[in-house]
Amino acid sequence: MKKQDILKKISTASEAYWEQLLKKEKLLVFKETYEKVPAYRKFLKTQKYDKKVKKETDFAKLPIMTKANYLRKYPLHELVMGGSLAKPLILTSTSGSTGTSFYFPRTELIDNEYSYILERFLAEGGPQKNEPTLILICFGMGVWIGGVITYQAFETASRRSNLPVSILTPGINKAEIIKALKSIAPNYTNIILVGYPPFIKDIVDEAIAEKINFSKYNTRFIFAAEVFTEGFRDYLCKKTYVKNMYRDTLAIYGSADIGAMAWETGILILLKRLLQKKEGRMEKFFGTKHAMPTIGYFNPAWLQFESENGEVLISGRNAIPFVRYGIGDHGGTFTFSDMKKRLAILNIDFDSEIKKTGLNDAVLKLPCVYVYERNDLSTTLYGLQIYPEIIREALLHVALHPYITGKFSMITKFDKKQDQYLEIVIETKKEIKKIPNQKKKQALKSIIENLHKKSSEFSELEKHLGKRAHPKLVFVTHEHQDYFKPGIKQKWVRK
Numbered sequence: 265m266k267k268q269d270i271l272k273k274i275s276t277a278s279e280a281y282w283e284q285l286l287k288k289e290k291l292l293v294f295k296e297t298y299e300k301v302p303a304y305r306k307f308l309k310t311q312k313y314d315k316k317v318k319k320e321t322d323f324a325k326l327p328i329m330t331k332a333n334y335l336r337k338y339p340l341h342e343l344v345m346g347g348s349l350a351k352p353l354i355l356t357s358t359s360g361s362t363g364t365s366f367y368f369p370r371t372e373l374i375d376n377e378y379s380y381i382l383e384r385f386l387a388e389g390g391p392q393k394n395e396p397t398l399i400l401i402c403f404g405m406g407v408w409i410g411g412v413i414t415y416q417a418f419e420t421a422s423r424r425s426n427l428p429v430s431i432l433t434p435g436i437n438k439a440e441i442i443k444a445l446k447s448i449a450p451n452y453t454n455i456i457l458v459g460y461p462p463f464i465k466d467i468v469d470e471a472i473a474e475k476i477n478f479s480k481y482n483t484r485f486i487f488a489a490e491v492f493t494e495g496f497r498d499y500l501c502k503k504t505y506v507k508n509m510y511r512d513t514l515a516i517y518g519s520a521d522i523g524a525m526a527w528e529t530g531i532l533i534l535l536k537r538l539l540q541k542k543e544g545r546m547e548k549f550f551g552t553k554h555a556m557p558t559i560g561y562f563n564p565a566w567l568q569f570e571s572e573n574g575e576v577l578i579s580g581r582n583a584i585p586f587v588r589y590g591i592g593d594h595g596g597t598f599t600f601s602d603m604k605k606r607l608a609i610l611n612i613d614f615d616s617e618i619k620k621t622g623l624n625d626a627v628l629k630l631p632c633v634y635v636y637e638r639n640d641l642s643t644t645l646y647g648l649q650i651y652p653e654i655i656r657e658a659l660l661h662v663a664l665h666p667y668i669t670g671k672f673s674m675i676t677k678f679d680k681k682q683d684q685y686l687e688i689v690i691e692t693k694k695e696i697k698k699i700p701n702q703k704k705k706q707a708l709k710s711i712i713e714n715l716h717k718k719s720s721e722f723s724e725l726e727k728h729l730g731k732r733a734h735p736k737l738v739f740v741t742h743e744h745q746d747y748f749k750p751g752i753k754q755k756w757v758r759k
Contacts, residue, residue, distance in 0.1 A: 270380055274563065279600050279629040286564035286631065287320050290579055293568065294323060297585045302347045303338035304587065323588075324570075328577060330590045335366060343584045344369060353583055356409040358520045366520075368409075369583040374523035377566045378417035379424070381516070381527045382486075386427055388511045388530075388626070389454065389484055396428045398452040400444055402459030402467060403488070405435040409520040410488055414458055417524070436750065441467050445476050458486040461496065462671050462754050468503050469669065469693070478504040488516040488524075489753070491558045491637050493657040494537055496670075510534060510623055517560045517635060521591060522582050525567060526560025526633050530626045531618065535559065535603065538612055543717075549606050550596075554636050555653040555718070557595055561630040569633040571596040576635060595635040603632065643676045643757050645686045645733070648721045650674065652756035655688060658714035663706050667696050673747045674735070675758040686735040694742040708737055 273281075294317050297304045308314070311327035329335075334343075341349045353369040386397070399418055403410035415433055422429035432448065434440035436459075449455055455478075457464055464485060471478070483504040492515070501509045510530030517526040536556060539546045547553045562569055567580030576593045578586050598606075607614045618624060642651045652674070659670050671691040678684055690707065692699060712734055715722040726733040743750050 379420040397454040
């Protein structure tokens, strides 16, 4: 399909079109994988599955593949399409945050699909031919997927459409990023900062401390690798004079497994903000009490999401194709109609809200996937699940901005009496040697208030335990080697 046709389909195709395509592509991916991947045929035999797959109900009965029962069970060449590694491939590694790293090969197909998401984002921000755009890719540029795939996708998009884009890949080298903002950025009208959300916040805070004036630019952001709060988005947009948070910020739901899987646009940002406006809306919309999930559109022509017992499953083409692959995330899917119906039950007229926000031209009828923060990336206190999102949001309190970076690490511990308590280790800013006691109390108060706001279970726990339910805060120096070592993914939770 031509570039114009792909972008047009994403923008204008009906919900019915995507529904039909989703059903059709699932069966095609199964057929191709069964015929061309030796490991998959062996996998079906070990799972004692020998039925024909001719319709969607058959597909839904196929066994779920995982890293443990599939990827680590067969040699790499047997997992690859065609049963051979003798072809052009790019290898990237998982972060290893949930186990041993796995090296995924991919073809240019995955980079190309991502390039269309980025091209749409560039178009929404409207870089004109006489308005050059500087893209600073601040993901790690090593064996991990984020930096390399983003570079390749931006380059593909810009060359394909002759966009006025210049790309610099400083990676996670803060000094180089700040240097670029000082010396190269003044030559550009638009700046796009791309990276891991906590790291991008570090860059913005340090740039402002270095007297870099973001008001001179049209600043935009692309995030990936982690859920973040709307308070976080507000913070960055305010600090960098972002003109339109709905059009100038983009979050990608991606993985080393199969690249950029889904993306959040202004419509979905609006959805999240409407759900957070009143207590109880989010639980009613999703049917479960949980922190706000990542929500993104996905294109069934590229990959197909479904969920079973709350587990997100992926099917899609790649060097290693997937058929009902459990990536380890929990959540579900919904259509645009589902979204409107659920909001109507909450007395929200979504069409009216879209019009009010000026997003009429940004409505897509693609299906959506939502993904919750992983249980293995949370900790517990007397059986109560504590998610990093609640603490992250609390530490964005305006009075704390000059003192802390917003990064922390939490762990459940036991005191001498073997009573359980939650310890939160918080990173101070580079120039801060000591936190005033008043600010320490302010941080604790903000965390407790947000726990009460977001968790009725915490309020109940406090009734029984009193102050023993309150976290213990420990403040450590900037880039502390034990907790906040630069260059690696932030560990919000320690086990």
